[in-house]
Amino acid sequence: MLMKVDEVLMLVICNSFGQERSVYGAYHLLKGKKSAQTIQDGHFFAALPYFGLLKHLKREEINDIIHSFEERGMAKRLADDRIEITEKGRKRIEEYFEQRTYLMYLQGWSYDYLAKIFWQRFTLYIQTLTHVHEQSFQFYPVSHNKSIQRWVKQTLPSTKGERAEQLVELYKECETFLLTCYKEQAQSFVLQLSGVTQIGHTLLQVARILNRPFDEVRIMHIACIHQLLATVTEEEDKFPRLSMFTKDLTKAATLTESTKATLDYLKRGLTVDQIAAKRKLKKATIEDHIVELALEEEKFSIDHYVGLNEQEEILQAAEQLNTHKLREIKLLVNEQISYFMIRLTLAKRRL
Numbered sequence: 001m002l003m004k005v006d007e008v009l010m011l012v013i014c015n016s017f018g019q020e021r022s023v024y025g026a027y028h029l030l031k032g033k034k035s036a037q038t039i040q041d042g043h044f045f046a047a048l049p050y051f052g053l054l055k056h057l058k059r060e061e062i063n064d065i066i067h068s069f070e071e072r073g074m075a076k077r078l079a080d081d082r083i084e085i086t087e088k089g090r091k092r093i094e095e096y097f098e099q100r101t102y103l104m105y106l107q108g109w110s111y112d113y114l115a116k117i118f119w120q121r122f123t124l125y126i127q128t129l130t131h132v133h134e135q136s137f138q139f140y141p142v143s144h145n146k147s148i149q150r151w152v153k154q155t156l157p158s159t160k161g162e163r164a165e166q167l168v169e170l171y172k173e174c175e176t177f178l179l180t181c182y183k184e185q186a187q188s189f190v191l192q193l194s195g196v197t198q199i200g201h202t203l204l205q206v207a208r209i210l211n212r213p214f215d216e217v218r219i220m221h222i223a224c225i226h227q228l229l230a231t232v233t234e235e236e237d238k239f240p241r242l243s244m245f246t247k248d249l250t251k252a253a254t255l256t257e258s259t260k261a262t263l264d265y266l267k268r269g270l271t272v273d274q275i276a277a278k279r280k281l282k283k284a285t286i287e288d289h290i291v292e293l294a295l296e297e298e299k300f301s302i303d304h305y306v307g308l309n310e311q312e313e314i315l316q317a318a319e320q321l322n323t324h325k326l327r328e329i330k331l332l333v334n335e336q337i338s339y340f341m342i343r344l345t346l347a348k349r350r351l
Contacts, residue, residue: 005216006030006054008096010065011074015085015093016045020325022081027062030054032112034256036288040347043295044324048109053219102182102220105227114246115225120148121245123193123200126170128152130195133163142194155244169241177228177239184210185224188217255296262289287340294347302348306341313337314345 003011013026021041028038032052042048066083069075074089085093097103124143131139143149157163178186187210194200201209207217229246232239255263265275272290276283293300302311310333317332318324324346326339333342 003092003096004213005219006057006061007065007068008093009050009053009219010062011069011085011089012093013045013047013050014075014083015090016047017041018045019078019082019084020323021045023062023066023083024059024081027057027059030057032108036256036259036292039292039295040343042109044346049106051108052112053106053108053222100220102185102223102227105223105230106219107226107230108222111226111229114229114249115222117148117249118229118245119225120145121151124148125152125155125245127194127200128156129163129167129170132156133160133167134196136196139194142200166241173239173242177231177242180231181224181227182220184212184217185220188221189224192221255292256289258285259289259292262286263293266290266293287343291340291343291347294344300348302344306345310334310337310341311345311348314342315349318346 009030010023010026013029014023017026025038025041026047028035029042029047029051030053032055042051066075066077069083069085069089070077072088073086074092075083075085077083120143124141127139127142131137141149157166174189178189181189188203188206191201191206191209192203203218203221204214206221207214210217212220228242232243232246236243261279262275265278270278272283272286275281276286279286290302290305294302306314313333314329314337317329321328321332323329326342329342330337330339
């Protein structure tokens with residue numbers, strides 16, 4: 001039986017988790033839940049590339065997926081909603097990725113936000129530029145997002161000569177990039193574009209044209225855009241026209257809004273207890289925010305919360321046990337070391 005892409009991604013994350021996190025931890029990551037625990041798990045187990053890729057996934061589907069793994073001998077169900085991926089399951093992951101090497105370009109955590117903005121700007125820009133170039137000023141815009149429309153209007157060249165030049169340059173840059181992609185990725189990319197003589201297809205229509213499952217085509221397209229963003233970022237001089245679509249944007253607003261608010265208080269010198277009182281939140285919630293800061297902010301120091309000796313003791317225990325399980329590490333370290341200190345130290349180590 002052929003595996004669906006959502007099954008494969010679930011299998012990949014559960015395999016990364018080992019037996020240290022539940023299947024619902026994998027579910028939250030695929031859904032793109034921006035909680036401290038989910039973000040921390042993504043960092044610890046190198047699963048952030050898959051963050052938010054299956055926002056449509058429903059919690060009630062998880063049991064059916066796990067049952068399917070068991071039936072096919074790819075996983076064994078354990079206690080506490082944990083599963084163990086079998087050798088057959090790991091081999092299936094390897095085979096799937098060998099057949100679809102574009103999956104290595106997925107960067108859900110880094111590019112989810114940028115990819116959406118890029119694609120909306122790009123498709124509307126191409127549609128507008130081609131129509132204006134042909135003096136065809138009446139068309140149904142592919143995006144009704146006012147900020148996207150405003151960006152396109154402000155960025156569009158003012159003269160006919162500049163518009164013609166830009167069309168040629170964009171065509172060449174797209175061609176150069178798409179030649180590095182799978183043929184079906186290039187087809188999907190082009191089929192979705194609208195111009196004077198072509199109305200862009202939806203992804204569902206593209207899936208029918210390519211005779212491939214919709215979810216697989218969707219992930220294939222996302223991987224294509226993530227690869228494009230990484231390429232343009234690394235080789236901006238080679239892709240000056242494509243790079244203009246994200247030049248004014250920052251790379252993924254990764255901190256949650258609540259964590260940003262906590263950071264503001266930390267900068268003012270408030271303690272964890274004081275911030276919790278000010279924000280009317282539990283102390284544990286503020287500690288979650290600090291863990292998130294340790295994960296996301298390279299210059300954020302944890303020395304104020306965990307002494308250097310304690311950090312070393314925690315890291316040695318984690319290495320000795322070869323685990324991220326807080327409870328096991330806690331039993332091996334000094335009793336004065338809290339769970340928060342362990343989480344914070346492990347979080348900082350992942351930078």
